[in-house]
Amino acid sequence: MKKQILMLLIAAMMTGGNFTILAQTGVIEDFQPSSANQPGKEYPQVNSEGRVRVKISAPDAKYVQLDIGAVKYDLTKDAEGSWMGESAPQDEGFHYYQLNIDGASVPDPNSLYFYGAGRWGSGIEVPAGDQEFYALKNVPHGQVREQIYFSESNSTLRRCFVYTPPGYDQDPEKRYPVLYLQHGGGEDETGWSNQGKANLIMDNLIAEGRSVPFIIVMDNGTWRMPERDRQAPRETAQNEDRPRTWPPQGWADGFMKTLLEDIIPMIDNNYRTLADPQHRAMAGLSMG
Amino acid sequence: MKKQILMLLIAAMMTGGNFTILAQTGVIEDFQPSSANQPGKEYPQVNSEGRVRVKISAPDAKYVQLDIGAVKYDLTKDAEGSWMGESAPQDEGFHYYQLNIDGASVPDPNSLYFYGAGRWGSGIEVPAGDQEFYALKNVPHGQVREQIYFSESNSTLRRCFVYTPPGYDQDPEKRYPVLYLQHGGGEDETGWSNQGKANLIMDNLIAEGRSVPFIIVMDNGTWRMPERDRQAPRETAQNEDRPRTWPPQGWADGFMKTLLEDIIPMIDNNYRTLADPQHRAMAGLSMG
Structure with missing residues (x-):
């Protein structure tokens, strides 16, 4: 048991602390703003696993969800009334998505908009291995x-x-x-x-x-x-x-x-x- | 008094019933879809007074507002969970607007999007006298x-x-x-x-x-x-x-x-x- 704890500590040091965060939440904390964001917007973000993280201020909402890849992910509210959360890892490349605020399906105000699924809505780029192309x-x-x-x-x-x-x-x-x-x-x-x-x-x-x-x-x-x-x-x-x-x-x-x-x-x-x-x-x- | 009622009835008949609706709500019911709507969308709409009417499904929201011309207008929820309402008359031509759903400022999912006020967001055309131009x-x-x-x-x-x-x-x-x-x-x-x-x-x-x-x-x-x-x-x-x-x-x-x-x-x-x-x-x- 002591040996296991020691190995965990060494692993945590080797990865600069990310290992600890991963162990707690299962999410690698190396998110970067998406290349399909509106000018100057910090969110949405994507991490090295291809998870999409969104953030939106909605102080009076009962619930807010990220809706991507035919799955809805519940976001969590912070003390300032902003909701944040992330998806499971997504495939490389471009994805359409939307937000669900108390039952309303709306575009994310922070992303650029693209025509797909029969409407203009939010899109995000999960960096691809061939992105230089x-x-x-x-x-x-x-x-x-x-x-x-x-x-x-x-x-x-x-x-x-x-x-x-x-x-x-x-x-x-x-x-x-x-x-x-x-x-x-x-x-x-x-x-x-x-x-x-x-x-x-x-x-x-x-x-x-x-x-x-x-x-x-x-x-x-x-x-x-x-x-x-x-x-x-x-x-x-x-x-x-x-x-x-x-x-x-x-x-x-x-x-x-x-x-x-x-x-x-x-x-x-x-x-x-x-x-x-x-x-x-x-x-x-x-x-x- | 009887004469006044008679004149109201005649006025209502002459305007095909619109007079009655105007007397009740102060809004002329001749709304048409905006030319800046996404393909096939019935809302947002504009009437002959230049009022902007929006409609959005948000069954679990506490409140929804139309935010246009630096004024927020409260919408009303119907039995199906859709919110609808309209602004005061707006000037002719193009306007930026957004929706406020339980404190979240978001684009209307039914409009096209335009870059103004430092971000991509909803826009609407109030038909102008010189629109042929x-x-x-x-x-x-x-x-x-x-x-x-x-x-x-x-x-x-x-x-x-x-x-x-x-x-x-x-x-x-x-x-x-x-x-x-x-x-x-x-x-x-x-x-x-x-x-x-x-x-x-x-x-x-x-x-x-x-x-x-x-x-x-x-x-x-x-x-x-x-x-x-x-x-x-x-x-x-x-x-x-x-x-x-x-x-x-x-x-x-x-x-x-x-x-x-x-x-x-x-x-x-x-x-x-x-x-x-x-x-x-x-x-x-x-x-x-």
């Missing part, structure tokens, strides 16, 4: 352009974001391949540059000579089903008379029509593309 | 380009947004005047396109032949004072030994240096500007 570096930077255009096939104004690589404006004769890059379900045309950092990834790859420069078009592929399908009650959808496949038949037809009739011609007319199938590609995340 | 219309649209650049004078990476007018990419010989357009205090480089709709205003003016096309550069003019001034305690600042002027002397020098040494040369190198003082202008809002 998407880091903001002092290399030549391309531009991300907000492009508003009229869709003839839908009679509506739409928006996409277009990445043009470094040097695009320098040589008015040079033409580029185009990648049509789609977001995942519940996300929109902002996702690949805001949370996906597609522009920084490309800037870094081009600077390292690991990619040829090309144009990236990021549009919104979310499409509503025709009215007859959307109005079908849940009971009908669960009825075995209809095949229950995902995605339902015809779901992507609306976006495909807009892509072929509006988006690709608009891009080929307004950007210096290599406008043939050999220099046009499509990729995406989840539903993309 | 900044409406999204089916006219030729310019682009808003996110431009990342390295500031030699600060040894840091910075970001600005650059509006290029419709047709900018069509004629590679044409050069344009440049307007350096600054945000107000507590805002940043995103403000003039997000809440200020500078790009839509220009697209509309150019389409109507009311403006020649020009480039607009929107950078971040917020600057921290040197350490010695920021660390001075409040007592010192209130001491009459020092003149109490606003802005304090030297406050804008940091941005002026960056503008002259980094931003203007970078713009003249990367965009087809008319790079002389006769074709370079500066304007701004409040601190701009």
Whole structure:
């Protein structure tokens, strides 16, 4: 028994005291502000285990929870009326999250906001082993352009974001391949540059000579089903008379029509593309 | 008395019942969703008086308030646990606001988010008499380009947004005047396109032949004072030994240096500007 206590003390000294804190709470106290915080905000924070810690002042609340990864974590109130607490370790990379204050699901006032899960809300970056891949570096930077255009096939104004690589404006004769890059379900045309950092990834790859420069078009592929399908009650959808496949038949037809009739011609007319199938590609995340 | 009641009934019939509601609550029931709502959200809403009505589910909250225009308005809870209520009439145009849930100041989960008052938070549009001036219309649209650049004078990476007018990419010989357009205090480089709709205003003016096309550069003019001034305690600042002027002397020098040494040369190198003082202008809002 004495030997065990001695070993614990030695371990505590070797880790600068962190061992003691870990033994008491199970949480390593090396939290740092998230890179997706609003300017100057100390919270939310992430530790080396990938735990997310939030802090918010809510002096009159009965309870406050951190809601991340489909789990709600109870926070603890301090003497000043601030609530703090942390999640279990999260996977590397970007996560959506929200706070729950006495039953209200709200964004964290300290984080930046991103479009995912069908709404603008809080996001956090758990530092990843390959974070240099998407880091903001002092290399030549391309531009991300907000492009508003009229869709003839839908009679509506739409928006996409277009990445043009470094040097695009320098040589008015040079033409580029185009990648049509789609977001995942519940996300929109902002996702690949805001949370996906597609522009920084490309800037870094081009600077390292690991990619040829090309144009990236990021549009919104979310499409509503025709009215007859959307109005079908849940009971009908669960009825075995209809095949229950995902995605339902015809779901992507609306976006495909807009892509072929509006988006690709608009891009080929307004950007210096290599406008043939050999220099046009499509990729995406989840539903993309 | 009978005559008065009769006139009230006639007035109620003439206004389709709204008169009765107004007499009871003092609020005209013609609320519509704000144009600055997240996609598909019914709330927040604005009525013809310019009142802002919010609604949020918070079943376990003791109180919820709408905080707009430096006034907090108490909301009322319904049987389902949703809180609703409205502000006094607001001025036309864009307003920042937030919700207060049991003492926690948080963004409204239903609005879009804008950078103002030193943080990203909720915003709402009270329809203005001149809203056609900044409406999204089916006219030729310019682009808003996110431009990342390295500031030699600060040894840091910075970001600005650059509006290029419709047709900018069509004629590679044409050069344009440049307007350096600054945000107000507590805002940043995103403000003039997000809440200020500078790009839509220009697209509309150019389409109507009311403006020649020009480039607009929107950078971040917020600057921290040197350490010695920021660390001075409040007592010192209130001491009459020092003149109490606003802005304090030297406050804008940091941005002026960056503008002259980094931003203007970078713009003249990367965009087809008319790079002389006769074709370079500066304007701004409040601190701009």
